[in-house]
Amino acid sequence: MHNDLTLTSAAAVIASGDISSERLVRDCLDRIEARDPVIHAWAFVDPELALAQARACDKAPDRLGPLHGVPIGVKDIIETADMPTGMGSPIYEGNRTLNDAACVALMRAAGAVILGKTVTVEFAGMAPPPTRNPHNPDCTPGGSSSGSAAAVADLMVPAAFGTQTAGSVHRPAAYCGIIGYKPTFGTFNIHGIRPAAQSLDTLGLLTRSLMDTEVMSAVLCGRSPDLVGSLGTLPTIGLCRTHLWDQVLPETKEAMTDCIATAKAKGATIAEFTLPDDFADLTHARDVISSYERARATAWEWHNHRDQLSGPLRRTIAKGFGWNYGDYQAALLLASDCRRRLADLFEGTDALIAPLTAGEAPADLNSTGDHAFVGFWNLLHVPSFALPTHTGPNHMPVGIHLVGAHGDDAKLSLVAKWLFDRVTQPPHSH
Amino acid sequence: MHNDLTLTSAAAVIASGDISSERLVRDCLDRIEARDPVIHAWAFVDPELALAQARACDKAPDRLGPLHGVPIGVKDIIETADMPTGMGSPIYEGNRTLNDAACVALMRAAGAVILGKTVTVEFAGMAPPPTRNPHNPDCTPGGSSSGSAAAVADLMVPAAFGTQTAGSVHRPAAYCGIIGYKPTFGTFNIHGIRPAAQSLDTLGLLTRSLMDTEVMSAVLCGRSPDLVGSLGTLPTIGLCRTHLWDQVLPETKEAMTDCIATAKAKGATIAEFTLPDDFADLTHARDVISSYERARATAWEWHNHRDQLSGPLRRTIAKGFGWNYGDYQAALLLASDCRRRLADLFEGTDALIAPLTAGEAPADLNSTGDHAFVGFWNLLHVPSFALPTHTGPNHMPVGIHLVGAHGDDAKLSLVAKWLFDRVTQPPHSH
Numbered sequence: 001m002h003n004d005l006t007l008t009s010a011a012a013v014i015a016s017g018d019i020s021s022e023r024l025v026r027d028c029l030d031r032i033e034a035r036d037p038v039i040h041a042w043a044f045v046d047p048e049l050a051l052a053q054a055r056a057c058d059k060a061p062d063r064l065g066p067l068h069g070v071p072i073g074v075k076d077i078i079e080t081a082d083m084p085t086g087m088g089s090p091i092y093e094g095n096r097t098l099n100d101a102a103c104v105a106l107m108r109a110a111g112a113v114i115l116g117k118t119v120t121v122e123f124a125g126m127a128p129p130p131t132r133n134p135h136n137p138d139c140t141p142g143g144s145s146s147g148s149a150a151a152v153a154d155l156m157v158p159a160a161f162g163t164q165t166a167g168s169v170h171r172p173a174a175y176c177g178i179i180g181y182k183p184t185f186g187t188f189n190i191h192g193i194r195p196a197a198q199s200l201d202t203l204g205l206l207t208r209s210l211m212d213t214e215v216m217s218a219v220l221c222g223r224s225p226d227l228v229g230s231l232g233t234l235p236t237i238g239l240c241r242t243h244l245w246d247q248v249l250p251e252t253k254e255a256m257t258d259c260i261a262t263a264k265a266k267g268a269t270i271a272e273f274t275l276p277d278d279f280a281d282l283t284h285a286r287d288v289i290s291s292y293e294r295a296r297a298t299a300w301e302w303h304n305h306r307d308q309l310s311g312p313l314r315r316t317i318a319k320g321f322g323w324n325y326g327d328y329q330a331a332l333l334l335a336s337d338c339r340r341r342l343a344d345l346f347e348g349t350d351a352l353i354a355p356l357t358a359g360e361a362p363a364d365l366n367s368t369g370d371h372a373f374v375g376f377w378n379l380l381h382v383p384s385f386a387l388p389t390h391t392g393p394n395h396m397p398v399g400i401h402l403v404g405a406h407g408d409d410a411k412l413s414l415v416a417k418w419l420f421d422r423v424t425q426p427p428h429s430h
Numbered sequence: 431m432h433n434d435l436t437l438t439s440a441a442a443v444i445a446s447g448d449i450s451s452e453r454l455v456r457d458c459l460d461r462i463e464a465r466d467p468v469i470h471a472w473a474f475v476d477p478e479l480a481l482a483q484a485r486a487c488d489k490a491p492d493r494l495g496p497l498h499g500v501p502i503g504v505k506d507i508i509e510t511a512d513m514p515t516g517m518g519s520p521i522y523e524g525n526r527t528l529n530d531a532a533c534v535a536l537m538r539a540a541g542a543v544i545l546g547k548t549v550t551v552e553f554a555g556m557a558p559p560p561t562r563n564p565h566n567p568d569c570t571p572g573g574s575s576s577g578s579a580a581a582v583a584d585l586m587v588p589a590a591f592g593t594q595t596a597g598s599v600h601r602p603a604a605y606c607g608i609i610g611y612k613p614t615f616g617t618f619n620i621h622g623i624r625p626a627a628q629s630l631d632t633l634g635l636l637t638r639s640l641m642d643t644e645v646m647s648a649v650l651c652g653r654s655p656d657l658v659g660s661l662g663t664l665p666t667i668g669l670c671r672t673h674l675w676d677q678v679l680p681e682t683k684e685a686m687t688d689c690i691a692t693a694k695a696k697g698a699t700i701a702e703f704t705l706p707d708d709f710a711d712l713t714h715a716r717d718v719i720s721s722y723e724r725a726r727a728t729a730w731e732w733h734n735h736r737d738q739l740s741g742p743l744r745r746t747i748a749k750g751f752g753w754n755y756g757d758y759q760a761a762l763l764l765a766s767d768c769r770r771r772l773a774d775l776f777e778g779t780d781a782l783i784a785p786l787t788a789g790e791a792p793a794d795l796n797s798t799g800d801h802a803f804v805g806f807w808n809l810l811h812v813p814s815f816a817l818p819t820h821t822g823p824n825h826m827p828v829g830i831h832l833v834g835a836h837g838d839d840a841k842l843s844l845v846a847k848w849l850f851d852r853v854t855q856p857p858h859s860h
Contacts, residue, residue: 081730095528098521105729189726191625199616222726223755296619296652299535300511325653333837340770407759 003027007070007158007212011111014057014069021054021069025113028071031156032116038137040130041151043076044083045116053113066215066225068111073151073160076117077124077194080104083114087194088122088129088144091305101192103161103203103220110219115157119147121368123298124163124196127310128366133175135396139361142172143368145206149176152206159207159216165196165290167357167374169204170401173386175361175369177397180386181205181213182378183409188220197293199332200286200378210417213385217409231414235350237263238273240403242354243280244373249359251392252400256353259389259400259423263353266422273345273352279338282376285331289379292328295320335379339406342380346405351415353400356386360396374401383409385416389423433457437500437588437642441541444487444499451484451499455543458501461586462546468567470560471581473506474513475546483543496645496655498541503581503590506547507554507624510534513544517624518552518559518574521735531622533591533633533650540649545587549577551798553728554593554626557740558796563605565826569791572602573798578636579606589637589646595626595720597787597804599634600831603816605791605799607827610816611635611643612808613839618650627723629762630716630808640847643815647839661780661844667693668703670782670833673710674803679789681822682830686783689819689830689853693783696852703775703782709768712806715761719809722758725750765809769836772810776835781845783830786816790826804831813839815846819853 002024005013013019029047036042050071057069079085079097086092099105104114119131121144131146133139134154141150145162149172152160162169164182173180181204188203195201203220205213211227218225239260241248264270295302295317301309302317309317355373362369377384383404390398402419404412432454435443443449459477466472480501487499509515509527516522529535534544549561551574561576563569564584571580575592579602582590592599594612603610611634618633625631633650635643641657648655669690671678694700725732725747731739732747739747785803792799807814813834820828832849834842 081734092528097527098525100730102726102729105733106726109729109733186629189723189729190628191727192730195621198620220726221755222722222751222753292652293619296532296536296650297621299532299539299619300530300622303535303539304511321652323652325651329837407763 001027003031004155005158006209007067007207008209008215010070010158011067015063021057021113022051024069025050025054025071025115028115028157035154035156039132039134039150039154041118041147041154041156043086043088043117043119043147046083049082050113050115057111057113063111065110066219067107069113070111071113071115071157072107073115073118073148073157074104075145075148075161075163076120077163078104078161079192080114080117083117085117088120089308091301091308099192102189104192106220118151118160120144121146122310122313123194124165124168125313125316126368127312128368132365133361135177138365139363139396140175140365140368142175142361144168145172146368148206149173149178152208153178159205159212162204162206163193164202164204164378165200166286166378167371169206170374170384170386171357171369171371173206174357174388174397174399177388179207179210179213179388181217182384183217184383184407185381187409195297197290198297199293200290202378210413210420214413226410226413229414229417231418234267234269235415235418236269236271236348237415238271238349238352240273240275240352240354242275242373244355247358248355251359251390251398252355252357255390255398256355256400259353259419262423263419271349273349276341279376281334282338282379283372285334286375286379288323288327288331289335291316291320292323293320339380342382343406351412352403354403356399356401360392360394360398377401377403382406383412385412387416387420389420431457431460433461434585435588436639437497437637438639438645440500440588441497445493451487451543452481454499455480455484455501455545458545458587461584465584465586469562469564469580469584471548471577471584471586473516473518473547473549473577476513479512480543480545487541487543493541495540496649497537499543500541501543501545501587502537503545503548503578503587504534505575505578505591505593506550507593508534508591509622510544510547513547515547518550519738521731521738529622532619534622536650548581548590550574551576552740552743553624554595554598555743555746556798557742558798562795563791565607568795569793569826570605570795570798572605572791574598575602575636576798579603579608582636582638583608589635589642592634592636593623594632594634594808595630596716596808597801599636600804600814600816601787601799601801603636604787604818604827604829607818609637609640609643609818611647612814613647614813614837615811617839625727627720628727629723630720632808640843640850644843656840656843659844659847661848664697664699665780665845665848666699666701666778667845668701668779668782670703670705670784672705672784672803674785677788678785681789681820681828682785682787685820685828686785686830689783689849692853693849701779703779706771708764709806711764712768712809713802715764716805716809718753718757718761719765721746721750722753723750769810772812773836781842782833784833786829786831790822790824790828807831807833812836813842815842817846817850819850
């Protein structure tokens with residue numbers, strides 16, 4: 001069984017001829033067959049369609065690209081020409097599009113096999129999904145990229161696309177114990193992805209290896225991957241408690257403290273990083289912007305299929321149509337002002353360690369958890385990683401949020417690798 | 431025949447009961463029937479479908495909103511649930527979507543009738559469209575919102591949606607002699623609009639009245655229209671020749687000079703407004719960003735239907751895939767740096783008068799003209815109007831470009847109204 005391979009390892013063993021794409025895809029499909037009746041990570045899988053893609057890769061005279069024959073999962077708000085895109089909504093059940101989303105087309109051109117569509121919360125919002133947490137099916141996997149995170153964590157697929165408008169990549173990554181990557185706003189092309197809020201929506205990656213995020217990012221951006229990935233000097237890392245610190249549970253505080261201690265022991269420079277007081281207002285500003293824009297993006301459904309929208313979504317849309325335009329403009333202004341100031345504050349700092357979630361995944365299937373810890377950073381458009389570094393009191397994953405400067409995803413990735421390698425070494429090798 | 435009514439006038443006469451929506455829509459359809467065999471402004475019109483919407487408005491017990499019963503045109507890269515969205519490409523011929531684009535749904539909710547789909551250049555790019563200029567069918571109407579501008583100018587419909595990635599709203603507005611409005615980047619919701627380049631694409635409006643742009647903007651933003659529209663004080667207007675001044679033809683220079691003279695005579699403060707030298711590099715930066723992003727957005731068509739893409743588009747996509755990622759990042763950095771500096775430079779200035787096009791519409795149906803005059807402003811994300819103020823040596827329309835500060839569309843609209851009222855008064859009333 002090869003379904004536990006990372007994306008890059010799988011690409012390597014397929015390239016070397018050790019296994020076929022068909023073999024790998026079959027192993028993933030077997031895992032899905034065995035586990036998905038409990039986990040509910042997939043909205044659509046057609047085994048024959050996945051296998052046909054794999055066989056086409058195996059028969060191709062040349063390697064198509066760096067992901068030749070490797071399966072990935074696609075969040076079900078992302079369009080696929082050969083599979084329905086259901087948006088987690090009965091309105092779009094069986095919805096077909098002529099084209100692939102840009103990210104899907106770029107992955108296929110690099111040789112990837114689209115294994116299937118992963119469960120999304122309704123229109124990437126906050127309603128509870130059917131998906132369970134692979135570490136404990138009584139716990140939420142987080143959302144809205146619920147299926148992508150659960151599928152990757154449960155070894156059903158090496159990597160998957162998620163999207164983030166508040167914390168929809170990082171919260172599921174944290175709760176499911178995998179890596180989440182949310183690049184600088186605008187980095188990855190979002191054509192063919194159902195919008196939630198256009199000034200916040202970002203395509204992100206869910207993987208089990210930082211090398212995998214690097215290779216997928218390189219494909220999407222059209223650059224060479226940095227496979228050596230070494231910082232020239234030891235990093236300077238800021239400890240950023242944020243205005244939400246008193247809502248952070250002990251397990252997250254301990255994970256952050258331990259990461260800071262390890263980084264310091266390994267030579268990093270550590271500094272307190274305090275955000276200006278008015279950054280606390282970004283939480284409200286994000287809520288205004290997100291609901292204002294979501295209301296407009298959902299105007300067709302609101303006016304034509306309101307009875308098929310969930311209660312939570314109807315309330316969000318009603319709230320969004322209710323804002324004064326001045327409230328929305330003020331929220332946008334605060335965000336752009338904070339972005340400018342954060343860029344200055346970042347001078348001399350390579351990355352920040354901040355809270356990722358309150359703590360472990362809640363044992364509550366009626367909620368996907370609280371996105372506040374990540375949401376205001378998302379409004380700041382900065383790149384960030386969810387790194388699964390620790391385990392909490394209930395043996396569920398706990399992670400840290402590693403945040404970089406706007407546009408400097410390359411440096412952030414190197415700091416992430418430096419830190420993650422050191423934090424996740426077995427204790428005896430410390 | 432009421433097809434020459436502006437959007438706001440039409441809404442008023444329908445609201446007063448003087449004419450029905452059906453009457454107005456019939457008049458527009460008659461105009462289309464008479465003129466479109468020459469103009470080719472429409473990609474799709476189903477008279478029965480338009481009339482059914484009009485009759486539904488006429489029968490509605492209450493007015494749906496401020497646009498009750500008024501027809502508008504929709505550029506054919508914007509999705510409509512009841513009409514195909516062809517993108518100006520054979521690949522999408524007859525393409526149907528489940529949903530309306532956000533802007534279409536918002537217009538319908540305000541009572542508008544979607545008259546049909548207007549011709550777009552292939553994927554809102556640069557290939558020549560079939561559309562002719564209503565003022566002279568041997569001249570280009572401009573592009574890529576070719577059909578929207580020609581239809582509004584030719585009195586087939588009071589207003590239409592366009593989109594702008596370089597100059598695709600303003601150039602057709604200028605060549606066809608109507609008003610173009612391109613808001614601050616991100617102002618109008620773009621869900622359901624085919625992307626060209628995601629950090630540049632903006633939904634815009636084509637109308638024959640500034641009141642119409644104000645009413646449509648208010649509907650899209652969810653605010654009250656400013657129907658009084660009076661500046662508190664006399665405006666300060668900058669004359670901005672830009673780095674492209676030596677490519678500007680005499681008719682445009684004369685239009686700008688005359689507008690400045692009129693503004694000054696009417697009490698405006700006029701100042702030279704000189705952009706820093708490196709703003710000239712924005713022209714190249716926009717080209718890098720646009721082609722880089724377009725290549726990714728067109729990845730599915732490129733890899734699956736390349737033979738159905740036009741030669742010009744294939745060249746743009748190949749160029750876009752050819753950039754180094756560093757080139758793209760450098761272009762983005764220049765743009766954000768110039769945006770920051772322009773905001774500072776705007777202090778104390780209410781609006782700029784700048785070149786809109788080189789001059790009149792070229793008598794060339796194999797090109798849609800040069801977008802350079804507008805394109806670099808579009809990269810700066812600032813709001814702007816194309817105002818049809820003059821006529822050139824070939825009796826074709828000539829206009830000016832009125833540019834505002836980022837986010838201050840409200841003030842720009844007031845300056846536009848102040849200036850346009852004064853410039854377009856008949857000579858004897860000066």
